[in-house]
Amino acid sequence: SQQGEEDPQALSIQEGENATMNCSYKTSINNLQWYRQNSGRGLVHLILIRSNEREKHSGRLRVTLDTSKKSSSLLITASRAADTASYFCATGRGSNYKLTFGKGTLLTVNP
Amino acid sequence: DGGITQSPKYLFRKEGQNVTLSCEQNLNHDAMYWYRQDPGQGLRLIYYSQIVNDFQKGDIAEGYSVSREKKESFPLTVTSAQKNPTAFYLCASNSGRLADTQYFGPGTRLTVL
Numbered sequence: 001s002q003q004g005e006e007d008p009q010a011l012s013i014q015e016g017e018n019a020t021m022n023c024s025y026k027t028s029i030n031n032l033q034w035y036r037q038n039s040g041r042g043l044v045h046l047i048l049i050r051s052n053e054r055e056k057h058s059g060r061l062r063v064t065l066d067t068s069k070k071s072s073s074l075l076i077t078a079s080r081a082a083d084t085a086s087y088f089c090a091t092g093r094g095s096n097y098k099l100t101f102g103k104g105t106l107l108t109v110n111p
Numbered sequence: 112d113g114g115i116t117q118s119p120k121y122l123f124r125k126e127g128q129n130v131t132l133s134c135e136q137n138l139n140h141d142a143m144y145w146y147r148q149d150p151g152q153g154l155r156l157i158y159y160s161q162i163v164n165d166f167q168k169g170d171i172a173e174g175y176s177v178s179r180e181k182k183e184s185f186p187l188t189v190t191s192a193q194k195n196p197t198a199f200y201l202c203a204s205n206s207g208r209l210a211d212t213q214y215f216g217p218g219t220r221l222t223v224l
Contacts, residue, residue, distance in 0.1 A: 040218070
């Protein structure tokens with residue numbers, strides 16, 4: 001069953017704008033991860049945030065986690081055409097539980 | 112994609128045939144995973160293996176089989192029992208703790224003719 005659900009399903013913005021994607025989940029988690037997938041390619045890990053963390057940064061990426069609302073957001077600042085991809089959240093309930101992936105947000109950055 | 116290779120990139124199969132998808136990693140990872148991706152469905156776990164000579168069914172194992180004879184290799188066989196095998200198949204690996212970061216291969220697109 002799907003644990004994470006991304007919102008929106010698709011997002012189209014202009015180059016230079018910020019892009020925000022959200023992920024909601026149902027059960028308590030150990031960590032939440034964001035992955036990126038270019039069309040027809042494998043997934044690439046972007047960032048992992050643990051349940052005791054509220055915010056993490058990596059370059060132009062900012063991830064927040066609100067465990068009380070069971071939600072996370074991924075912010076990409078100053079987007080570029082090369083950021084066009086699908087973005088997935090994956091939740092980990094614990095070391096012995098497999099990751100559960102959402103259905104993804106398709107981000108299109110128009111030049 | 113670094114460190115994990117999948118072959119072939121594209122695979123065509125006639126109905127009733129078994130096919131085997133290759134996955135190899137040189138990251139010295141203990142755990143390996145197979146996912147299926149359909150349009151709009153996200154990733155669904157088929158099988159995973161945390162150590163050599165052991166593997167576990169995922170959420171959609173029916174019609175698939177795997178082996179883990181070597182740490183580096185985790186081939187997936189799509190059998191004729193899989194009724195709707197056309198999909199994009201992704202292999203991944205990690206340190207062995209299921210919830211840790213996973214590293215993905217480039218994928219194999221299987222089409223049944």
